Amino acid sequence: MEDGLRITWIGMAINLLLGLGKVVAGWYLSSKALMADGLHSLIDLLTDVAVIFGLIMARRPEDANHHYGHHKFVSLSKLFIGGALVVFAGGLLVTVLIDLRTGRGAPKAEGAFLVACLSLLAKEGLFWWTRAVARRLKSDLLMANAWHHRMDSISSLGVAVALVAVWIGGADWAFLDGAVTLVLGFYLLLEAFKIFRRACDDLLDAAPEQEIIEDFREHILQVPGALAYHDFRVRRVGDVYEVDLHLQVEPELTVERGHAIAREVKQQMLEMHPEVSKVLIHVEPANDEHIKQSGIFDVENSPPGAIVD
Structure with a gap:
């Protein structure tokens, strides 16, 4: 996770420089779009702080007040x-709508265009770098921050395109400065809502995507002695997953042997999926009382009467 902290600190420094530069340049060059783009970069500072806070807190061990660890601080940071x-994004849309209604003069497009291009290059590079680190660490929080950088680079691209049009067309095209900002505002609002909703799902223990669940399930019945299972549940806790299930084994096995089978199932899942932090397994005898019709069974070794999904 050191790489995650490092790239976030670098992003924080870049956002500070770009944000101040674009706000000052936008004010001096009379470009509302460039000022809005600069404010977006400054708000990125707050999100970088949230990412750093989440990553640091998630590393803390369980304690007397947090029996399940601190991974949900990552979800809180995403929220x-x-x-x-x-x-x-909401404030940006309101401001632009007011400006479009009242009208304003054309920005000094030449200088503002150069500033927007510099921001585009810096933020796009930061997006690719952060995304690579997020994929390597399988960090949903870092990936959210990476797309935050991409949103900023797209914002700068839109501003640059509008300023070129104003530069070439003159005052008659000045409305594009606000129109592009309006489009970008709606895009930012949509992407922000996706991040917000995903964080809410994490905090409310919503199940992850079905393909993730199926990927975890495939390792259970591969273990010799694991005959069936049911009540398989997965939840995301920050950037990791917690899994629990009821595992059925032969009724005649000793407690020690049943525990050994469960331990092997757990080890298989943890080794194949480093993103899984905990696996809780309840061992049951595979008899009529515990077999569930909604369970998953080893067809060849399932007990008599077992119903296979």
């Missing part, structure tokens, strides 16, 4: 990122 973006 803050999404919420901050929703507020920013």
Whole structure:
């Protein structure tokens, strides 16, 4: 996770420089779109702080007040990122609508265009770098921050395109400065809502995507002695997953042997999926009382009367 902290600190420094530069340049060059783009970069500072906070807190071990660890601080940080973006995008849309209605002069497009291009290159590079680190660490929080950088680079691209049109067309095309900002505002609002909703799902223990669940399930019945299972549940806790299930074994096995089978199932899942932090297994005898019709069975070794999904 050191790489995750490092790239976030670098992003934080870049956002500070770009944000201040674009706000000052936008004010001096009379470009509302460039100022809005600069404010977006400054808000990115808050989200970078949230990412750093989440990554640091998630590393803390369980304690007397947090029996299940601190991984949900990552989800809390994602909630803050999404919420901050929703507020920013909403305020941006209101401001642009007011400006379009009242009208304003044309921006000094030449200088503003160069600033927007510099921002585009910096933020696009930061997106690819952060995304690579997020994929390597399988960090949903870092991936959210990476797409935050991509949103900023797209914002700068839109601003640059509008400023080129104003540069070439003159005052008659000045409305594009606000029109592009309006389009970008709606896009930012949509992406912010996705991040916010995903964080809410995590905090409310919503099940992850079905393909993730199926990927975890495939390792259970591969273990010798694991005959069936049911009540298989997965939840995302920050950037990791927790799994629990009821595992059926032969009724005649000793407690020690049943425990050994469960331990092997757990080890298989943890070794194949480093993103899984905990696996809780309840061992049951595979008899009529415990076999569930909704369970998953080893067809060849399932007990008599077992119903296979």
